[in-house]
Amino acid sequence: MLEIKNLKKNYGKTEALINFNYTFENGIYGLLGANGAGKSTLMNLITDNIKRTSGSILYCKEDILKMGGSFRKLVGYMPQQQGFYEHFSARTFLYYIAELKGIRKKDAKLQIENLLQVVNLSKAADKKIGGFSGGMKQRILLAQALLGNPEILLLDEPTAGLDPKERVNFRKYVEGLSVNKIILISTHVVSDVENIADRIIIMKKGEIAADGSPAGLIDAVCGSNLEDVYMHYFSETS
Numbered sequence: 001m002l003e004i005k006n007l008k009k010n011y012g013k014t015e016a017l018i019n020f021n022y023t024f025e026n027g028i029y030g031l032l033g034a035n036g037a038g039k040s041t042l043m044n045l046i047t048d049n050i051k052r053t054s055g056s057i058l059y060c061k062e063d064i065l066k067m068g069g070s071f072r073k074l075v076g077y078m079p080q081q082q083g084f085y086e087h088f089s090a091r092t093f094l095y096y097i098a099e100l101k102g103i104r105k106k107d108a109k110l111q112i113e114n115l116l117q118v119v120n121l122s123k124a125a126d127k128k129i130g131g132f133s134g135g136m137k138q139r140i141l142l143a144q145a146l147l148g149n150p151e152i153l154l155l156d157e158p159t160a161g162l163d164p165k166e167r168v169n170f171r172k173y174v175e176g177l178s179v180n181k182i183i184l185i186s187t188h189v190v191s192d193v194e195n196i197a198d199r200i201i202i203m204k205k206g207e208i209a210a211d212g213s214p215a216g217l218i219d220a221v222c223g224s225n226l227e228d229v230y231m232h233y234f235s236e237t238s
Helices: 039-046 090-100 105-118 134-146 164-180 214-220 226-234
Strands: 002-011 014-024 027-032 054-059 075-078 152-156 182-187 199-204 207-212
Touching (some): 002 039, 027 164, 039 182, 075 134, 090 105, 090 134, 105 134, 134 164, 164 182, 199 226, 214 226
Parallel strands (some): 027 182, 027 199, 075 152
Antiparallel strands (some): 002 014, 002 054
16 A cells, blocks of 8 residues: 655745645556646655655555665656666666666566567567667666566556557556556556556646546546546646
8 A cells, every 4th residue: 555645746936746645555547637737746756766845655554765775676667758778788778677676687587588578579689779769668668667576566658659559568468467566657648548547546737636437537527538537627728
């Protein structure tokens, strides 16, 4: 259980996250919102990549700041920005991340070969990442997030650059992971979460504008699909 209590983040006078409260349990959560809604800020606070202004984040009743490295080992994070060692091959990059995560080399080898197959990069495993397409870079980012079999998986705009077939494969794979994990998918692409998310959190200007099951949110706005929900909250007149 991941509990977030009165979480707040300011950048100077700008309030990026305002008294965010939520309890996450195993399952898939879709974070929907326009740019600047606070989605990436929330993920960066959970991963402790940025410092919170106030509030607390608890995992199994313990503050993640006190847990330190033991908490970070439980988290897999796929950031929105593609930051790589461009001269690394895909395989070398994954071994590097595995070492940072403290995964034993024997275990890392098995995981890496499996994940390269999962993200359809086995044939390109020894090619330099600098020559990869945007979609290939997204797939290697997903693979590194899955190293170590994390209990919490944070995916920030995970399907950016993927073609339609890869998007479908991504959704199927993530759906199969959700039994024993807390998975947060931050996106503005409604189709990424409409059919796989257990809950949808609509974020707007650093706050939760709505929260519920996809069906419940659709009913609440008298819509026919989740796209109608998104437009309800993010149309120019909303």
